[in-house]
Amino acid sequence: MTARAIIVGLLLGLLIAGFTFFNDLVVNRQTFLVSNQLSIAVFGGLIVLLLAINPLLWLVRSTAPLRSGELAVVVLISSIGAFWPGFGFFRSFVANTAVPQTMLPLRADWQAQSIMSYVPGVTGELGEGHVRDWQALGTALRQSADEAQSPLRPFWNALPAEARQPLLDAAPQGRVDQRELWHALNKALHNPAIPDSQVLRSLELSEEARALLAKAQQAPLDDHEATFLNRWMLVAAARELPGAPDLVLPPPPGHGVLFMDGQDTPQLTALRQGATGDRWLAPWKLPWAAWFPTLALWGGLALVMSGAAICMALIVHPQWSRHELLAYPIARFVELISQRQTGRALPDMMRSNLFLIGLLAMVALHGINGLHVWFPAVPKIATQLDFYPLMEIFPNAAKLPGHWWYFRPVIYPSVIAFAMFLSTQVAFSLGISQFLYIFVGSLLLARGIRIEYGEILPADMELLQLGAYLGMALTMFYTARHYLTRLVLESTGLSRQRQAPRYAVWALRVLAVLAIAGVLVLRSVGVPAVMAIIFLALMLLMYLVLSRIVAESGFFFAQCSWQPVGVLVSLMGLEVVGPTAFMVLALAGVTVLADSRTLLMPYLVNGLRMTETDTRSTPGRLTPWMMLMLVTGFATAAVAALTIQHSLSLNVMDSWSGQTVPPMPFNAGRRMLAELSASGQIAQAGTFHMSDLLHLSPAPQAWLILVGIGLVLLFMLARLRIPGWPLHPLIFVIWNTDPIFRLGASFLLGWAVKFAVVRCAGAKGYRSVLPVAVGVIAGELLMALFWIMVGTAYYWHTGLPPKPYMVFP
Numbered sequence: 179m180t181a182r183a184i185i186v187g188l189l190l191g192l193l194i195a196g197f198t199f200f201n202d203l204v205v206n207r208q209t210f211l212v213s214n215q216l217s218i219a220v221f222g223g224l225i226v227l228l229l230a231i232n233p234l235l236w237l238v239r240s241t242a243p244l245r246s247g248e249l250a251v252v253v254l255i256s257s258i259g260a261f262w263p264g265f266g267f268f269r270s271f272v273a274n275t276a277v278p279q280t281m282l283p284l285r286a287d288w289q290a291q292s293i294m295s296y297v298p299g300v301t302g303e304l305g306e307g308h309v310r311d312w313q314a315l316g317t318a319l320r321q322s323a324d325e326a327q328s329p330l331r332p333f334w335n336a337l338p339a340e341a342r343q344p345l346l347d348a349a350p351q352g353r354v355d356q357r358e359l360w361h362a363l364n365k366a367l368h369n370p371a372i373p374d375s376q377v378l379r380s381l382e383l384s385e386e387a388r389a390l391l392a393k394a395q396q397a398p399l400d401d402h403e404a405t406f407l408n409r410w411m412l413v414a415a416a417r418e419l420p421g422a423p424d425l426v427l428p429p430p431p432g433h434g435v436l437f438m439d440g441q442d443t444p445q446l447t448a449l450r451q452g453a454t455g456d457r458w459l460a461p462w463k464l465p466w467a468a469w470f471p472t473l474a475l476w477g478g479l480a481l482v483m484s485g486a487a488i489c490m491a492l493i494v495h496p497q498w499s500r501h502e503l504l505a506y507p508i509a510r511f512v513e514l515i516s517q518r519q520t521g522r523a524l525p526d527m528m529r530s531n532l533f534l535i536g537l538l539a540m541v542a543l544h545g546i547n548g549l550h551v552w553f554p555a556v557p558k559i560a561t562q563l564d565f566y567p568l569m570e571i572f573p574n575a576a577k578l579p580g581h582w583w584y585f586r587p588v589i590y591p592s593v594i595a596f597a598m599f600l601s602t603q604v605a606f607s608l609g610i611s612q613f614l615y616i617f618v619g620s621l622l623l624a625r626g627i628r629i630e631y632g633e634i635l636p637a638d639m640e641l642l643q644l645g646a647y648l649g650m651a652l653t654m655f656y657t658a659r660h661y662l663t664r665l666v667l668e669s670t671g672l673s674r675q676r677q678a679p680r681y682a683v684w685a686l687r688v689l690a691v692l693a694i695a696g697v698l699v700l701r702s703v704g705v706p707a708v709m710a711i712i713f714l715a716l717m718l719l720m721y722l723v724l725s726r727i728v729a730e731s732g733f734f735f736a737q738c739s740w741q742p743v744g745v746l747v748s749l750m751g752l753e754v755v756g757p758t759a760f761m762v763l764a765l766a767g768v769t770v771l772a773d774s775r776t777l778l779m780p781y782l783v784n785g786l787r788m789t790e791t792d793t794r795s796t797p798g799r800l801t802p803w804m805m806l807m808l809v810t811g812f813a814t815a816a817v818a819a820l821t822i823q824h825s826l827s828l829n830v831m832d833s834w835s836g837q838t839v840p841p842m843p844f845n846a847g848r849r850m851l852a853e854l855s856a857s858g859q860i861a862q863a864g865t866f867h868m869s870d871l872l873h874l875s876p877a878p879q880a881w882l883i884l885v886g887i888g889l890v891l892l893f894m895l896a897r898l899r900i901p902g903w904p905l906h907p908l909i910f911v912i913w914n915t916d917p918i919f920r921l922g923a924s925f926l927l928g929w930a931v932k933f934a935v936v937r938c939a940g941a942k943g944y945r946s947v948l949p950v951a952v953g954v955i956a957g958e959l960l961m962a963l964f965w966i967m968v969g970t971a972y973y974w975h976t977g978l979p980p981k982p983y984m985v986f987p
Contacts, residue, residue: 183248191259194219195814198263207982208969209962212264216734222963236523246516247792254785258807262815265773270835276437277840291851296757298432300440302409303364307860308427316354320345329415332375336366367408381414430758432703434471452827486692491782492685497658507599507732509787536953544961551983574620580919587923592958595951597928607906609926611913634846639914640740645886646910681798706866716742721779728780735917738774741767751875753859764843
């Protein structure tokens with residue numbers, strides 16, 4: 179580890195953090211700079227360093243070029259900067275926190291359920307689940323009409339006149355129209371005159387209510403604040419009723435879940451419309467004060483969990499790299515392409531004719547196909563196969579999600595090349611997984627069993643995949659049980675033998691602190707501690723298993739299809755989780771875990787493996803620089819994303835992150851509330867007590883989690899006990915995800931190529947063709963960067979989006 183490697187890594191990481199959002203969402207319609215674990219920005223930047231920067235340095239002095247160990251440090255640090263601006267966080271952060279309130283006026287179903295009343299800080303209005311007994315409240319309100327000193331009298335007076343008479347008419351029967359009372363009372367909560375009642379001011383008010391009253395003495399409250407004050411006074415008034423201390427629940431605690439607490443403010447209007455004309459806003463002119471609560475909440479949680487990812491990568495690194503000797507195909511590629519003899523300008527690999535053949539073949543392929551997009555007269559080299567006629571033979575397969583990818587597969591040369599770095603078992607498993615999925619799915623459909631997928635609330639396939647994740651985690655913990663035992667004993671001070679690396683010991687201690695911090699962040703917005711712990715544990719499970727997939731298989735486009743909050747609901751039941759915890763955790767999921775394809779931890783496990791080529795680049799020495807890149811990358815990406823979107827408006831977002839993802843939590847919440855209301859359990863779901871854990875009601879299909887665990891353990895046992903067993907249990911982790919639908923055919927083709935080479939030419943022949951695979955990967959990375967630069971130049975010159983050409987998915 180050298181100072182220049184650290185500096186280059188930090189500068190490259192900051193450049194990626196600042197430019198990625200512009201490339202991916204403003205220029206748009208071209209290869210993403212950061213869209214998977216083989217980040218174009220990072221690994222394409224590595225190729226530029228090898229082909230351009232190092233030769234220039236060599237011209238200055240023969241020993242000046244960056245060594246392979248230094249390049250590994252550059253890749254590791256810059257990867258952290260690449261995490262923030264893409265799918266990891268800022269790609270959808272602004273939309274997730276600012277779009278829902280713009281959709282609300284158009285969504286009658288959200289309004290009918292008062293969905294925003296369950297989101298902390300948004301409104302003081304009542305949701306159906308915020309009143310334990312609507313009949314009792316209606317009776318008490320009607321009785322207050324005859325009692326001048328009743329604490330509910332001000333609310334009776336504030337009710338619309340047309341709502342009072344039905345309450346009086348219902349007195350003889352003792353029944354009130356719940357929905358009519360609900361909406362009438364919400365109208366009354368907007369009455370600014372309610373706090374003037376001396377009866378209410380004499381009650382024991384909450385700290386929040388007293389603060390709002392004090393503020394009202396200085397200046398009139400706006401409608402948002404007045405509604406909250408009235409809600410708190412209603413809570414206090416209801417507590418005075420005999421036998422009903424919690425008849426009306428207080429509003430959910432916390433702020434910042436949505437931008438400007440979901441209010442239609444001038445700041446939101448400016449964000450929605452963008453800057454006037456073609457003018458770009460300066461970063462210091464952005465409404466940072468308005469953004470601070472939301473950035474502090476979700477950005478704080480993302481930073482905490484990213485720090486936890488660094489700690490977990492440090493913990494598993496000795497076990498995976500030294501004890502289990504995982505393949506690390508991505509790290510192996512970097513190692514092969516960056517090895518260079520001292521005194522030479524170019525790496526050894528780049529002086530191989532086979533490497534040049536692979537590189538030039540990709541330059542020709544993407545050069546011709548890119549020109550075809552811009553100039554249709556140029557003939558195109560086909561990279562997509564067409565098996566659509568087979569849909570008539572396999573009609574059930576054509577009904578499965580993602581069927582268009584396995585009936586019309588696209589061939590990705592880099593995926594074929596990466597298969598050359600894998601064991602034949604892993605490569606075959608990746609390639610055959612989609613066909614196994616087609617077979618099982620078609621069999622189930624033929625027997626009338628639907629294959630369903632959810633968004634936030636999981637369906638059958640997500641629960642099966644969760645079980646596979648748990649099974650993979652169990653096998654990892656069992657394999658590493660001795661190492662983990664020593665690590666826990668040393669981190670708690672129960673053992674002083676110091677057999678585990680010191681950086682791993684401290685990483686475990688810091689991980690525990692960060693986990694507590696994450697729980698406190700979620701607790702600040704009304705999530706019970708038990709649910710926060712389970713939610714964060716599921717996030718860490720996702721980090722761990724996806725990192726293992728990338729480290730062991732080189733599957734650089736791995737993705738998870740389940741959301742932690744959906745798992746909570748499946749295991750505990752809707753009435754135990756409750757509306758507020760569900761809404762907060764659903765928003766946390768789509769904001770902090772918007773898309774798992776670019777999680778931070780897989781970048782880190784590969785990066786740490788790469789740095790082993792330099793004995794001076796120990797994980798302990800690298801950790802402070804990784805933390806620095808984490809924080810500075812977050813700040814840089816925040817400035818870039820918010821500047822672009824305030825300048826160009828929310829419309830700059832793509833359809834996925836700007837339109838598809840933001841309403842997901844609210845659509846799922848609406849369905850949840852409707853189900854709770856229909857079952858009569860919505861009143862019980864408003865609060866959580868530890869005793870509720872004794873009355874869990876798992877989803878009927880939760881047994882599929884056990885099936886997923888069993889399949890992974892069964893295949894793992896077969897792998898260990900049956901010689902020549904061809905399948906790896908990671909099949910069940912990836913087989914129902916979009917990435918394997920896209921890349922499965924290429925992995926299968928890569929397995930076939932490697933199998934043929936090894937069978938015909940042996941191990942020596944296999945090693946001799948590796949330069950071709952390295953050249954193919956390098957060539958695709960280089961051409962992806964080339965067309966990105968072409969598209970960016972075209973956009974700057976014309977102001978129009980470039981022709982769509984993507985090298986990687």
